[in-house]
Amino acid sequence: MSRPGIRQVAARAGVAVGTVSAYLNHPDRVSAERARRIAEAIDELGFVPSSAGRQLRLGVSSLIGYLSPDVSNPHFSEIAQEVEYRAERLGMTVFFAHSHGDREREDAYLEAFEQRQVRGILVSSFQPIEARLAAMRERGTPSVLVGRRACDELQPSVSIDDVSGGRQAGEHLIANGCRSLAFVGGPLPVQQVADRLDGMRTAAVAASIDPPDVIEVAERSIAVGRAVGAGLAARPAAERPDGVFAANDVLALGLLQALVAGGVSVPGEVALVGYDDNEFAEASLIPLTSVRARHDDFGAAAVDLLFEAIEHGTGPRADGATSQRVYEPELIVRESSRRAH
Amino acid sequence: MSRPGIRQVAARAGVAVGTVSAYLNHPDRVSAERARRIAEAIDELGFVPSSAGRQLRLGVSSLIGYLSPDVSNPHFSEIAQEVEYRAERLGMTVFFAHSHGDREREDAYLEAFEQRQVRGILVSSFQPIEARLAAMRERGTPSVLVGRRACDELQPSVSIDDVSGGRQAGEHLIANGCRSLAFVGGPLPVQQVADRLDGMRTAAVAASIDPPDVIEVAERSIAVGRAVGAGLAARPAAERPDGVFAANDVLALGLLQALVAGGVSVPGEVALVGYDDNEFAEASLIPLTSVRARHDDFGAAAVDLLFEAIEHGTGPRADGATSQRVYEPELIVRESSRRAH
DNA sequence: CACGGAGATCGAAACGTTTCAAGCTGCGGT
DNA sequence: ACCGCAGCTTGAAACGTTTCGATCTCCGTG
Numbered sequence: 001m002s003r004p005g006i007r008q009v010a011a012r013a014g015v016a017v018g019t020v021s022a023y024l025n026h027p028d029r030v031s032a033e034r035a036r037r038i039a040e041a042i043d044e045l046g047f048v049p050s051s052a053g054r055q056l057r058l059g060v061s062s063l064i065g066y067l068s069p070d071v072s073n074p075h076f077s078e079i080a081q082e083v084e085y086r087a088e089r090l091g092m093t094v095f096f097a098h099s100h101g102d103r104e105r106e107d108a109y110l111e112a113f114e115q116r117q118v119r120g121i122l123v124s125s126f127q128p129i130e131a132r133l134a135a136m137r138e139r140g141t142p143s144v145l146v147g148r149r150a151c152d153e154l155q156p157s158v159s160i161d162d163v164s165g166g167r168q169a170g171e172h173l174i175a176n177g178c179r180s181l182a183f184v185g186g187p188l189p190v191q192q193v194a195d196r197l198d199g200m201r202t203a204a205v206a207a208s209i210d211p212p213d214v215i216e217v218a219e220r221s222i223a224v225g226r227a228v229g230a231g232l233a234a235r236p237a238a239e240r241p242d243g244v245f246a247a248n249d250v251l252a253l254g255l256l257q258a259l260v261a262g263g264v265s266v267p268g269e270v271a272l273v274g275y276d277d278n279e280f281a282e283a284s285l286i287p288l289t290s291v292r293a294r295h296d297d298f299g300a301a302a303v304d305l306l307f308e309a310i311e312h313g314t315g316p317r318a319d320g321a322t323s324q325r326v327y328e329p330e331l332i333v334r335e336s337s338r339r340a341h
Numbered sequence: 342m343s344r345p346g347i348r349q350v351a352a353r354a355g356v357a358v359g360t361v362s363a364y365l366n367h368p369d370r371v372s373a374e375r376a377r378r379i380a381e382a383i384d385e386l387g388f389v390p391s392s393a394g395r396q397l398r399l400g401v402s403s404l405i406g407y408l409s410p411d412v413s414n415p416h417f418s419e420i421a422q423e424v425e426y427r428a429e430r431l432g433m434t435v436f437f438a439h440s441h442g443d444r445e446r447e448d449a450y451l452e453a454f455e456q457r458q459v460r461g462i463l464v465s466s467f468q469p470i471e472a473r474l475a476a477m478r479e480r481g482t483p484s485v486l487v488g489r490r491a492c493d494e495l496q497p498s499v500s501i502d503d504v505s506g507g508r509q510a511g512e513h514l515i516a517n518g519c520r521s522l523a524f525v526g527g528p529l530p531v532q533q534v535a536d537r538l539d540g541m542r543t544a545a546v547a548a549s550i551d552p553p554d555v556i557e558v559a560e561r562s563i564a565v566g567r568a569v570g571a572g573l574a575a576r577p578a579a580e581r582p583d584g585v586f587a588a589n590d591v592l593a594l595g596l597l598q599a600l601v602a603g604g605v606s607v608p609g610e611v612a613l614v615g616y617d618d619n620e621f622a623e624a625s626l627i628p629l630t631s632v633r634a635r636h637d638d639f640g641a642a643a644v645d646l647l648f649e650a651i652e653h654g655t656g657p658r659a660d661g662a663t664s665q666r667v668y669e670p671e672l673i674v675r676e677s678s679r680r681a682h
Numbered sequence: 683c684a685c686g687g688a689g690a691t692c693g694a695a696a697c698g699t700t701t702c703a704a705g706c707t708g709c710g711g712t
Numbered sequence: 713a714c715c716g717c718a719g720c721t722t723g724a725a726a727c728g729t730t731t732c733g734a735t736c737t738c739c740g741t742g
Contacts, residue, residue, distance in 0.1 A: 707719090
């Protein structure tokens with residue numbers, strides 16, 4: 001007793017299959033009488049149209065794929081939500097997949113997307129991935145790199161100027177009287193992390209103070225932040241940085257907790273700045289200063305850019321412009337770094 | 342220049358289409374020589390198998406659907422992650438969709454799942470939805486209700502005993518000397534919320550103290566928690582409850598921030614307990630006491646139950662047992678409610 | 683009354699895959 | 713030299729849909 005198809009519906013309603021198809025896709029083209037009979041048949045049979053059949057015939061789906069590292073980081077879940085809203089308004093469904101930073105999973109999902117004939121793909125990744133995206137573009141599936149600026153001119157991307165974000169964080173700390181800076185983040189090969197550090201270094205150089213101490217970590221999680229924070233709290237005050245910039249809010253929140261638990265006053269003894277400005281940064285008991293990546297437009301812009309790529313085809317843009325949007329981040333100053341001079 | 346199909350590959354490799362199919366699905370059944378030729382052809386043509394064609398022929402996909410209200414709540418994203426891991430190990434891909442509490446969206450996604458012929462569906466919802474799930478079960482798509490115990494015997498579910506959780510929270514507050522309780526949560530028609538409140542009431546009755554003051558809210562978010570917290574902080578100390586139980590960690594974190602900002606000492610003047618034990622509850626500067634819903638097994642159990650339903654068919658279970666797992670929650674005591682007596 | 687046109691309906695073909703009965707090949711045993 | 717068997721290989725059929733030229737019906741016009 002396999003599920004009924006459009007044929008069974010047609011037979012039951014006493015009409016041709018083409019008519020049933022018309023009813024489903026262009027209800028206005030079929031007479032009221034038949035529409036009624038068809039609706040009845042569908043109901044009685046419990047007919048559900050098969051998207052596989054439809055997709056096979058049409059050659060495309062109404063799916064867009066979204067590959068992100070990790071939805072448990074509020075930064076990504078906030079973007080995901082926005083993407084879903086925007087795509088929905090454009091009649092598309094989003095197929096979410098999470099790589100958890102694993103390269104194999106990334107590959108597997110990208111391939112799955114292609115097999116499903118998604119119309120386009122949104123990709124957030126901490127790994128070099130442009131070559132793979134270029135190959136998919138060749139085969140007709142466009143993509144937008146989210147969160148990092150693409151090197152290849154032909155690869156659309158939506159990103160934050162992380163160097164600028166890092167510089168703002170650094171300048172802010174310095175302006176608040178910090179002279180002994182530290183950067184907590186990693187792995188350093190990750191472009192976004194490296195850029196943020198670079199920006200901070202630039203600020204230090206400009207102010208002619210020592211470059212930040214780099215505390216590299218393998219993972220940006222609360223637990224790791226906590227561990228690093230405990231280490232800092234354990235140092236004698238003289239050997240402790242007085243201004244810390246974390247690559248990430250999640251990391252920063254862990255740091256903050258361990259510092260305070262270790263008896264270090266924030267922002268008094270250590271001023272702290274995070275990155276992403278996620279929801280929980282603002283909700284902390286000592287609200288966290290953070291570099292905001294304008295979430296409001298970010299996900300939506302990615303979707304829009306993807307649609308542009310879908311329309312324009314996958315070649316270079318006719319107008320020669322590159323489709324790479326870079327947002328200027330904004331420093332949101334809160335208590336964790338606000339110091340009386 | 343449509344994408345090449347298995348036929349073009351066969352032609353190019355000089356073999357029959359059946360052989361290419363065999364190569365793709367049972368590589369051991371084709372001779373080394375042909376395998377080589379086919380691999381070559383696939384490479385040259387950039388062939389990507391169409392999952393639509395495959396699914397059409399097979400009649401099933403390797404998808405399971407997961408409908409949840411909102412991935413920006415860490416509670417759900419933690420479950421989602423677990424579900425994805427478990428499903429992956431079983432060779433399934435998870436199709437995520439988010440209802441954002443909207444009934445229409447819920448409907449639309451459930452229908453989309455069915456059209457895609459998912460093997461089964463995981464559903465978290467705050468609305469009554471069992472009737473719809475029953476209809477889908479009739480048509481051959483099993484589901485597992487996640488987070489709330491199903492009323493219908495035939496509907497598998499994985500849930501937490503929310504009444505017990507509420508009772509534990511209440512008893513704990515009382516044991517810590519609180520005599521004037523309050524419950525913050527809502528909307529009350531939501532089963533999970535009502536159950537938690539019920540449990541707390543039970544505890545109050547058992548201890549012969551006044552039942553909790555109920556502060557109903559329309560939405561469980563940080564912002565709402567903050568607003569309620571500000572309201573409490575503004576009251577004269579005598580009119581303020583000394584033990585507050587929030588339906589949700591997100592809500593609790595908002596409350597906590599506003600209380601402290603309003604000069605109310607936590608846990609000194611107000612002891613606070615949340616629910617879900619999400620990652621950020623533990624990471625708060627005043628770590629939040631919370632009722633933990635054993636995330637470790639939760640998502641995995643849901644997937645396992647779904648698979649059982651898929652195997653067993655969609656009728657009542659042969660052994661007559663109902664497939665409803667109820668977990669006993671565990672109170673994790675942290676500083677936000679720990680009081681010196 | 684014949685004709686034309688508009689609008690609704692029909693039904694075969696095609697999309698890309700897997701299955702499976704049937705055919706083919708080569709080898710070992712008698 | 714023949715048979716039988718095992719293992720590869722073949723290719724047609726079927727899955728459920730949409731498209732589109734052909735057909736049919738009906739009505740108004742000349």
